Amino acid sequence: xxxxxxxxxxxxxxxxxxxxxxxxxxxxxxxxxxxxxxxxxxxxxxxxxxxxxxxxxxxxxxxxxxxxxxxxxxxxxxxxxxxxxxxxxxxxxxxxx
Amino acid sequence: xxxxxxxxxxxxxxxxxxxxxxxxxxxxxxxxxxxxxxxxxxxxxxxxxxxxxxxxxxxxxxxxxxxxxxxxxxxxxxxxxxxxxxxxxxxxxxxxxxxxxxxxxxxxxxxxxxxxxxxxxxxxxxxxxxxxxxxxxxxxxxxxxxxxxxxxxxxxxxxxxxxxxxxxxxxxxxxxxxxxxxxxxxxxxxxxxxxxxxxxxxxxxxxxxxxxxxxxxxxxxxxxxxxxxxxxxxxxxxxxxxxxxxxxxxxxxxxxxxxxxxxxxxxxxxxxxxxxxxxxxxxxxxxxxxxxxxxxxxxxxxxxxxxxxxxxxxxxxxxx
Numbered sequence: 144x145x146x147x148x149x150x151x152x153x154x155x156x157x158x159x160x161x162x163x164x165x166x167x168x169x170x171x172x173x174x175x176x177x178x179x180x181x182x183x184x185x186x187x188x189x190x191x192x193x194x195x196x197x198x199x200x201x202x203x204x205x206x207x208x209x210x211x212x213x214x215x216x217x218x219x220x221x222x223x224x225x226x227x228x229x230x231x232x233x234x235x236x237x238x239x240x
Numbered sequence: 241x242x243x244x245x246x247x248x249x250x251x252x253x254x255x256x257x258x259x260x261x262x263x264x265x266x267x268x269x270x271x272x273x274x275x276x277x278x279x280x281x282x283x284x285x286x287x288x289x290x291x292x293x294x295x296x297x298x299x300x301x302x303x304x305x306x307x308x309x310x311x312x313x314x315x316x317x318x319x320x321x322x323x324x325x326x327x328x329x330x331x332x333x334x335x336x337x338x339x340x341x342x343x344x345x346x347x348x349x350x351x352x353x354x355x356x357x358x359x360x361x362x363x364x365x366x367x368x369x370x371x372x373x374x375x376x377x378x379x380x381x382x383x384x385x386x387x388x389x390x391x392x393x394x395x396x397x398x399x400x401x402x403x404x405x406x407x408x409x410x411x412x413x414x415x416x417x418x419x420x421x422x423x424x425x426x427x428x429x430x431x432x433x434x435x436x437x438x439x440x441x442x443x444x445x446x447x448x449x450x451x452x453x454x455x456x457x458x459x460x461x462x463x464x465x466x467x468x469x470x471x472x473x474x475x476x477x478x479x480x481x482x483x484x485x486x487x488x489x490x491x492x493x494x495x496x497x498x499x500x501x502x503x504x505x506x507x508x509x510x511x512x513x514x515x516x517x518x519x520x521x522x523x524x525x526x527x528x529x530x531x532x533x534x535x536x537x538x539x540x541x542x543x544x545x546x547x548x549x550x551x552x553x554x555x556x557x558x559x560x
């Protein structure tokens with residue numbers, strides 16, 4: 144199990160897509176390829192943009208299918224962050240890719 | 241180019257100001273202003289700044305500002321940014337709680353730093369800060385990623401105590417929406433391109449639903465949705481196209497539309513050509529919907545829009 148703290152990498156207002164891409168490429172993907180599950184810890188994150196969440200997880204879903212969600216856990220998300228993640232997960236499964 | 245700052249130009253009455261723009265001779269800029277009183281939306285100031293930065297400083301001719309309200313443009317940093325000498329005297333005030341002066345953002349890290357520093361300036365409550373941060377982040381990132389604007393994004397904002405509203409303007413002199421969107425979709429006019437850019441799930445970076453790994457094609461839809469839910473103005477101007485989401489008197493039910501032309505709006509496809517994109521947004525704070533409730537409505541609209549487009553593309557086998 145790999146735990147990734149978002150606050151320390153993207154701040155309390157998670158909007159930097161470059162940071163999201165870096166997390167995905169340098170931490171999430173290597174962990175998944177090692178066969179580990181990943182916990183994305185949103186403790187201390189007040190808000191996130193849809194663009195940030197999209198850059199964080201959409202490509203994982205596109206390339207690995209929705210099943211990748213079984214290996215990702217979104218921890219300590221407030222209501223806003225939770226809903227943004229749900230929007231991205233929804234549209235990636237509705238017709239994306 | 242010629243730009244005239246009128247007596248009044250806010251999003252509701254910005255059309256005559258835009259029609260008065262003269263985009264000819266793009267290597268020089270003449271700035272003139274109403275000599276009695278000038279009261280304009282931050283989008284107008286951002287436009288002047290963006291145009292000014294697109295020409296050499298020695299090619300800017302700025303008429304002496306005589307209006308009593310001229311000090312406002314000094315405070316917003318217009319003359320300083322464009323290196324225009326002025327003898328307008330002001331007493332510097334701490335900007336906290338009132339305005340965000342003209343800011344030029346050219347890189348991703350600059351934007352992140354700006355958003356962190358911007359929120360305390362306007363003394364907003366947490367929900368309102370989220371909304372404003374969201375708007376600025378998505379709009380400026382659009383400029384940084386798509387506009388190819390050498391000057392980056394020019395933005396400023398003003399809090400208006402009387403109406404308890406924040407007005408935000410962001411301008412660039414990049415390639416414009418049509419050039420970006422037509423890389424992957426068909427748009428014959430600037431207005432067609434604006435319409436597509438405002439639809440959820442459509443981005444110029446790919447013809448595929450859902451966008452690419454870095455772009456979903458949702459940013460402008462979110463911003464328009466925020467304005468729509470709050471019953472505020474939202475204006476987008478690019479090329480010769482102007483789209484204006486009009487204010488609504490009341491909203492019985494939180495309902496968003498995927499097609500911006502189905503919203504109550506005004507449009508004009510024959511405006512003077514703006515090389516780049518301008519966005520203006522008004523956010524009235526005492527009617528700001530809770531951000532998370534807005535997200536519920538966005539989720540519903542986004543999902544159905546993607547499903548509908550998918551059905552349109554669905555092909556059945558032909559039997560004979």
